[in-house]
Amino acid sequence: MRRSFDLLFVLTNRALKTRYRGSILGVYWSLLNPILMTVVYTAIFGYQFRSFYGNSLLLYAFVVFIGLSVVNFFTQSTIQALPSVVVNSALVNKIRLPMVAFPAATVAAYGVQLAVGTLPILAILTVVSTHQPLRILLLPLPLVGLILLSAGVAFLVSTAYVFFRDIPHLYEVVTFLAWVTSAVFYPAAIVREDVRRLLYLNPLFPTIESLRQIVIEPQLPEPALIAASLFNGVVACSFGYLIFNGLKRQFMDLI
Amino acid sequence: MNAVRLERVTLWRRTQEEYTFDLKRRIFALVQRRYRKAGRRRVLDDVSLRVQRGEKLGIVGPNGSGKSTLLKIICGILEPTSGSVETHGAIAPLIELGAGFDPDLPVVDNIVLYGVLLGRSRDEMEAKIPQILSFAELEEYGSSPVRVLSSGMAARLGFAIATDTSPDILILDEVWAIGDESFRNKSRRRIENLWHDRVTVLVVSHELQFVRESCTNAIWLDGGRIRAAGPAEAVVAEYLFSIENSAVELLERAKATLG
Numbered sequence: 001m002r003r004s005f006d007l008l009f010v011l012t013n014r015a016l017k018t019r020y021r022g023s024i025l026g027v028y029w030s031l032l033n034p035i036l037m038t039v040v041y042t043a044i045f046g047y048q049f050r051s052f053y054g055n056s057l058l059l060y061a062f063v064v065f066i067g068l069s070v071v072n073f074f075t076q077s078t079i080q081a082l083p084s085v086v087v088n089s090a091l092v093n094k095i096r097l098p099m100v101a102f103p104a105a106t107v108a109a110y111g112v113q114l115a116v117g118t119l120p121i122l123a124i125l126t127v128v129s130t131h132q133p134l135r136i137l138l139l140p141l142p143l144v145g146l147i148l149l150s151a152g153v154a155f156l157v158s159t160a161y162v163f164f165r166d167i168p169h170l171y172e173v174v175t176f177l178a179w180v181t182s183a184v185f186y187p188a189a190i191v192r193e194d195v196r197r198l199l200y201l202n203p204l205f206p207t208i209e210s211l212r213q214i215v216i217e218p219q220l221p222e223p224a225l226i227a228a229s230l231f232n233g234v235v236a237c238s239f240g241y242l243i244f245n246g247l248k249r250q251f252m253d254l255i
Numbered sequence: 256m257n258a259v260r261l262e263r264v265t266l267w268r269r270t271q272e273e274y275t276f277d278l279k280r281r282i283f284a285l286v287q288r289r290y291r292k293a294g295r296r297r298v299l300d301d302v303s304l305r306v307q308r309g310e311k312l313g314i315v316g317p318n319g320s321g322k323s324t325l326l327k328i329i330c331g332i333l334e335p336t337s338g339s340v341e342t343h344g345a346i347a348p349l350i351e352l353g354a355g356f357d358p359d360l361p362v363v364d365n366i367v368l369y370g371v372l373l374g375r376s377r378d379e380m381e382a383k384i385p386q387i388l389s390f391a392e393l394e395e396y397g398s399s400p401v402r403v404l405s406s407g408m409a410a411r412l413g414f415a416i417a418t419d420t421s422p423d424i425l426i427l428d429e430v431w432a433i434g435d436e437s438f439r440n441k442s443r444r445r446i447e448n449l450w451h452d453r454v455t456v457l458v459v460s461h462e463l464q465f466v467r468e469s470c471t472n473a474i475w476l477d478g479g480r481i482r483a484a485g486p487a488e489a490v491v492a493e494y495l496f497s498i499e500n501s502a503v504e505l506l507e508r509a510k511a512t513l514g
Contacts, residue, residue, distance in 0.1 A: 002376065003371075003374065003376075006371045006376055006377045007371055007372070009371075009377060010367055010368045010371045010372075010377065011368075013364070013368075014357055014360060014364070014368060017359075017360055017364065018357065018359045018360065021359075091355055091372065092332070093327075093332065094332070094348060094355075095330075095332070095348055095355070095372055095373060095374075096330050096331040096332050096374075097372065163276070163278075164276060164277060164278035164281070165276040165277065166276075166277050166278050166279055167278065170278070249334060250269075252332065252333055253268045253269040253271070254269065254271065254274065254276075
């Protein structure tokens with residue numbers, strides 16, 4: 001247990017340091033992407049869709065930023081975790097290691113970025129739009145759901161990659177599907193009702209929706225949505241871990 | 256007391272050459288009913304082994320006879336297909352130097368990273384940074400990335416980290432001497448210090464002279480089976496005898512065909 005924790009710590013530290021070249025400013029640099037994207041979406045779709053958000057361009061921008069942050073986190077962390085077991089093959093062939101630490105550390109590094117970069121911004125947006133600072137306390141709950149869900153998927157795809165090296169092509173389709181069904185830049189209300197029901201199958205849906213409720217809705221957020229976000233996370237994480245653990249004995253012959 | 260005990264260990268491994276690492280091709284093969292399971296090969300065959308605490312065991316045999324695989328089984332990197340493995344005490348694999356380094360991270364971070372990979376705790380490694388830097392003679396490089404070190408310097412650093420604590424069971428896949436002449440003396444002294452009475456050593460080596468002089472016992476692996484086991488001197492002699500015999504045989508056969 002102690003060993004796994006130490007290992008997760010040093011690997012997460014390595015991922016953060018190599019990604020940001022030792023500068024904490026790097027975390028904020030990575031926020032530039034979703035902020036610029038939000039500006040672009042707002043410029044192009046804002047006037048068309050603001051009627052769904054009390055005619056406010058600003059609220060539309062908030063909605064887009066939340067959606068982008070969630071989908072980007074999921075996509076980036078899982079895509080980076082995908083080859084994590086295979087690229088460390090030299091190491092796992094030499095030392096006995098809990099291999100699950102490799103995908104876990106990749107997601108954990110993005111989790112740190114989420115906590116110190118995105119979370120404070122969401123907190124500011126919450127206060128600006130609802131004037132209820134206590135709501136900030138709710139923000140971490142769907143984010144934990146998101147991290148667990150991403151970790152579960154990371155375990156699954158890093159396992160799949162050991163067996164099949166053409167998985168990245170297929171996974172691109174999956175991440176595109178996650179992106180387009182997450183209603184990031186369009187209001188879900190414009191989708192025909194029977195198709196909209198399909199959008200609710202997206203496991204990211206409760207996370208995005210509950211974050212939007214916390215940050216911009218005047219009425220209190222639905223506890224059921226927050227619970228669903230956490231539930232999805234716990235289920236995905238345990239399922240992914242079980243699969244990883246069940247197949248890891250076969251890894252050594254293939255990497 | 257046994258430090259290592261292997262009971263009838265057999266290991267089958269999938270042969271990678273035949274495995275399709277391709278989902279597309281695998282599905283096509285299944286659809287066209289051409290799919291066949293990748294082959295398996297027996298790498299270790301019914302190996303039983305007992306190593307007493309403090310014993311120095313040399314493992315000899317030709318390439319591909321399963322020597323390194325046996326060490327991997329003992330380290331717990333591979334699990335046997337059947338049979339049981341038991342070890343008592345902390346195992347330190349002295350791995351290929353630098354396999355755990357990240358070239359972009361500073362030297363001090365790499366010390367902690369490498370140490371934790373080898374199974375030590377983070378606090379312990381943090382505390383040992385100065386003494387490791389000083390042994391590797393790299394005090395001025397603490398905050399530089401490993402990338403700027405020469406390969407000799409990186410090898411020194413890896414050696415300094417790997418040999419910093421004394422384990423109960425030491426696993427050596429080939430013995431190495433690193434660095435320039437002065438560091439080589441230093442590293443040899445350190446290996447000798449690790450090689451004390453209480454520590455159990457398992458070493459794979461092609462240097463038969465070394466095995467004969469430094470090991471108490473030896474085993475001779477051939478095609479995944481133990482051909483001979485016993486006092487190092489006797490096993491090495493038997494192994495050498497067989498090599499010479501097959502060389503003579505080869506020579507005679509060559510002579511015969513040449514007429």
